[in-house]
Amino acid sequence: MGRRSLTHPERRRAVVYTVLFAFLTGACFTDLRRNVIPNWLTMSGAAAGLSLHLLLHGWEGLVYAACGLAAGFGCLLVLYMLKALGAGDVKLFAAIGAIAGTEFVLSCLVYSILYAGVSGLLLFMWRRQIIETWRESLLLLFNIRTERIGKAWEEYAASDNRIRFPFMIAVAPGALTAAFFWIP
Template identity: 45%
Template sequence: MGVMYIGCAIFLAAALITDLRSMKIPNKLTLPAALGGLVVHAVSGGWEGILFACAGLGTGFVLLLVMYWMGAVGAGDVKLFAGIGAWTGAAFVFQSAIYSVMFAGVIGLFIVLWKREAVLRLRRVLFNLGGFLIFRGGNPFKAGWESQLRFPFMVAVIPGVISAYVYLSI
């Protein structure tokens, strides 16, 4: 296991603890982690290392920024994936994001089924989607933010990152 994965794992462990405690991932964690990834790659790989880290940082940031605009994740998650990308590169952070979204969907489905709110939530989404298509207004998935299902995204990120590591290591 390389230094980049160990550094990323330490960063993710700290992010998991803060996200579980407060449902937030603070800047004082994400920004130093992203800078740390850039510095490690600059020292170990020179200009190629810097380009590798910047490509990963940009990929992670842009992928999650789109999800942030849709109302699916918080701003801390955007910076979290920028940090993951700075440590591990574009391919790894892309895979991690895909797996994390898949795990988040499964976790969300289990929570909805557990609370027995599946029909109510599906009806609300279909109603909002219908209004969006007919009147072309607003984001149908962002309506009723206060009633939206919320859980710490790090609960899905950890298995997503582990899955990406296993997939890319094979």
């Protein structure tokens, strides 16, 4: 009796959040455990997002999900080409976009990059590599200034000194933060 029933848009949003966080839980588990996000998971997440919005909103919903998929894929493809992250992360953000839409996936990306920066800084400090990393970063910036960026970036990307960690360490809190502030 004292319980407030959800309105129609609130129920739809709850369904989207449920699908999104079920998908992210699976991705987080596999990425942290095996350092890979499997294709079957990302493809089923994208298919779920496209199907969900088609069912909820018809053709407009399908277009909405497809635009989110393209936004997530396109933004992360640039980072993949720079060898900043793996192909699974690109497909992960495509699926997030299909499930939650363009605005959410872009917001999630910004927050995830911020969390990745903080995580990387903490790992640098923990591994006591911060001075060496600053030296390499300054060298990379010098090479950018002297227009030798291509070679310098490839050397840095192939370096064993890079700190690597599962991107889901940043994506999970990034998605939670985006969801907290997201008002569709």
